[in-house]
Amino acid sequence: MVQLDTPVQFVKGIGPQIAKTLVEKRIAVVEDLLYHLPFRYEDRLHPRALSELKPGEMASVIAEVRGTSLLRTRTMPIFEMTVGQNLSTMKCMWFHGTYLEGKFRPGQMVALYGKVEPSRSTKAFKMIQPQFEILPEDPNDESHLLEVGRITPVYESLSGSRLASRWIRRVIYNLLEELRGQIPETLPAAMLARLGLPSREESLRAVHFPPAGTPMTQLQGFGTAAHKRLIFEELFYLECGLELKRRRLKARTGVAFEANDKVREAIRQVLPFHPTTAQKRALGEIVTDMRKPGPMRRLLQGDVGSGKTIVALQAMIVAIENGYQAALMAPTEILATQHYLGARKLLERSSKKYRLTLLTGSLDEDRKKLARRKIFHGETDLVIGTHALIEEKVDFANIGLVVVDEQHRFGVVQRFRLMKKPNAAEPDMLVMTATPIPRTLALSLYGDLDLSVLDELPPGRTPIVTRQVSDERAEDVWKLVRDQVAQGRQAYVVYPVIEGAKDDQPELDFARPDSEEADSAETVGKKTISKKAVSKKATTKKAAGKGKKAKSDDLFEKPTLKSATEMYENLRASHLHGLRMGLLHGRLDADEKEVIMRRFQRGEIDVLISTTVIEVGVDVPNASVMVIEHAERFGLAQLHQLRGRVGRGAAKSYCILMTGGKLSPHGQERLAAMVRTQNGFELAELDLQLRGPGEFFGTRQAGLPDFRVANIVRDRALLELAKEESARFVENAEATEEEKKRVWFRLREAWQRRYGLVEAG
Numbered sequence: 001m002v003q004l005d006t007p008v009q010f011v012k013g014i015g016p017q018i019a020k021t022l023v024e025k026r027i028a029v030v031e032d033l034l035y036h037l038p039f040r041y042e043d044r045l046h047p048r049a050l051s052e053l054k055p056g057e058m059a060s061v062i063a064e065v066r067g068t069s070l071l072r073t074r075t076m077p078i079f080e081m082t083v084g085q086n087l088s089t090m091k092c093m094w095f096h097g098t099y100l101e102g103k104f105r106p107g108q109m110v111a112l113y114g115k116v117e118p119s120r121s122t123k124a125f126k127m128i129q130p131q132f133e134i135l136p137e138d139p140n141d142e143s144h145l146l147e148v149g150r151i152t153p154v155y156e157s158l159s160g161s162r163l164a165s166r167w168i169r170r171v172i173y174n175l176l177e178e179l180r181g182q183i184p185e186t187l188p189a190a191m192l193a194r195l196g197l198p199s200r201e202e203s204l205r206a207v208h209f210p211p212a213g214t215p216m217t218q219l220q221g222f223g224t225a226a227h228k229r230l231i232f233e234e235l236f237y238l239e240c241g242l243e244l245k246r247r248r249l250k251a252r253t254g255v256a257f258e259a260n261d262k263v264r265e266a267i268r269q270v271l272p273f274h275p276t277t278a279q280k281r282a283l284g285e286i287v288t289d290m291r292k293p294g295p296m297r298r299l300l301q302g303d304v305g306s307g308k309t310i311v312a313l314q315a316m317i318v319a320i321e322n323g324y325q326a327a328l329m330a331p332t333e334i335l336a337t338q339h340y341l342g343a344r345k346l347l348e349r350s351s352k353k354y355r356l357t358l359l360t361g362s363l364d365e366d367r368k369k370l371a372r373r374k375i376f377h378g379e380t381d382l383v384i385g386t387h388a389l390i391e392e393k394v395d396f397a398n399i400g401l402v403v404v405d406e407q408h409r410f411g412v413v414q415r416f417r418l419m420k421k422p423n424a425a426e427p428d429m430l431v432m433t434a435t436p437i438p439r440t441l442a443l444s445l446y447g448d449l450d451l452s453v454l455d456e457l458p459p460g461r462t463p464i465v466t467r468q469v470s471d472e473r474a475e476d477v478w479k480l481v482r483d484q485v486a487q488g489r490q491a492y493v494v495y496p497v498i499e500g501a502k503d504d505q506p507e508l509d510f511a512r513p514d515s516e517e518a519d520s521a522e523t524v525g526k527k528t529i530s531k532k533a534v535s536k537k538a539t540t541k542k543a544a545g546k547g548k549k550a551k552s553d554d555l556f557e558k559p560t561l562k563s564a565t566e567m568y569e570n571l572r573a574s575h576l577h578g579l580r581m582g583l584l585h586g587r588l589d590a591d592e593k594e595v596i597m598r599r600f601q602r603g604e605i606d607v608l609i610s611t612t613v614i615e616v617g618v619d620v621p622n623a624s625v626m627v628i629e630h631a632e633r634f635g636l637a638q639l640h641q642l643r644g645r646v647g648r649g650a651a652k653s654y655c656i657l658m659t660g661g662k663l664s665p666h667g668q669e670r671l672a673a674m675v676r677t678q679n680g681f682e683l684a685e686l687d688l689q690l691r692g693p694g695e696f697f698g699t700r701q702a703g704l705p706d707f708r709v710a711n712i713v714r715d716r717a718l719l720e721l722a723k724e725e726s727a728r729f730v731e732n733a734e735a736t737e738e739e740k741k742r743v744w745f746r747l748r749e750a751w752q753r754r755y756g757l758v759e760a761g
Contacts, residue, residue: 222714253425296450355379495629628657
């Protein structure tokens, strides 16, 4: 008999070969298949009549195939099909449609879903690249009941047309029938009743095969009661796992630091200015944690220039004054060296002689050995470095506090490797980030950490004038740069690529043809399905009208990107001729980058042409201009980080967002937001909505769970609820002993198998 943990190869209609394909898609057992939910629905209970269609709407149509043809154009084959209902007809077109030849025959019934567009040649409508299914011919065929006369679920294909919606519908329908009354509940009955959520089995049935009358808007928005229950369940187990993790960490043996008058005086001596209210609050939260016997796990989150580093340094002084070592790990050598020089300068203000050590990968072997020896023998108080700190050869004598800067650059696993050094007590950990993280993302990604937020800028930070300009005004931009340099200031000019119009360069974060951003993919729920209408190098000049320039609607070509290396030579020979210029990008070795940044910091370079390697942590107070070319190609978080490189001194500063070509609505919205506000948290929320959680950091975050049902942008209210309910359950479960056992078993087995996040016992 089939159960939820039955391997998929033993399901009727699957077998070993298909099972192998499914396992590659992370569908290993029956439960995984049941949680492969529809990404949208078609109303085939009340499909639209062709005579009722309106241009611009998305519509479901069931019609008869009247005829097909394959049109050969100069650039590509186009497959055309005419469908009809009584006297009404509609054309359907697929670019590069050779694969459809012979697939349809007159008289077949097909279900179509797509955007209705007016046809230029006839009064009838057309659909470009519609999704389609050929319906069973026999109305008495059992599978016919799953295709028409109902709200029909549409699934992401598991392997081309072979394992497409029709196949998935049949397999899941049969499984649900076989498992009727046998799908165990995973949430306590009292919780379900209090929250008004349906049972698990009821929810799975209603999500896969919605009953007639279910509002289509709720279905398409994953907003039915059944959807909400399954989303809540997934987020509840995530938050339960993180809550357990946090409690278990705090139950371990840490260091109970003292914060007496001696410590407070040591902190006061190094402060360069009166701290802001936010800095005082954050330090208070950190020190409160440090005084507890369990190890601290805290995220210090602040906008660009909010003074995180000084707060972290104060925390490190607490550890050092208690007789322990402190370590600060940064993602780049430039940033590590900058932290080292900054900390040394501040600590020189103290009457005490603190011992500092720098450890980075580019140091020669003798200096590395000396640094490691000092660390091992306790001859240094504060160690600042890069990944070199987490090498096996590095052993601390008495580490009490670890600060990790720009944590998302390291990945979740690496931030705990430092904790595995052989120490009597587990050190406290403070994670810092200048990337404002929306609360919803913080709850799921950093849910095992307590949160401190710096939401206030120190005095003396000058607001940055931000302007969006088109390439046509480049002359004005370069005049501004020259004027600022003439006043003794410096400037950055940033490009999305190093050389040429390439997609695979490390600095390239958001670069893609922005004007096609809204058209190249259709986002529904949490799935993104590429449209064949926009091919890799998209598509066509019109077959008609030889020699005529193609219209933008018919020709999608990736515009040429200006690159850092080419524009360095160009500007040096033209608009910025005579200025001292430097070039910085990710393909330079560490020593070359170091030399160039040092020269810029010393004022020996007027204008630094760069890629986004200068995004994080570079501090040059004399820089007053940030020019970002192809600004539409960057995400909001990255634009905000780049803008934060200027405005660090007393001089008025400028951020110029240069754009070329047509902008998509999303692209324009991003740039308008940059001009409107300098609040990084507001920008981060918008960035998360526009780009989605997987791309929020520019690269896919290793620690972000790959949700099956939930979407943390769409489901933020349910995430908040799940966090509250998980804490309530872990603290004092309103559940029977049997229900508690089921929750812990599921957390340990099913959740661990899929997400690998939780150490439930």
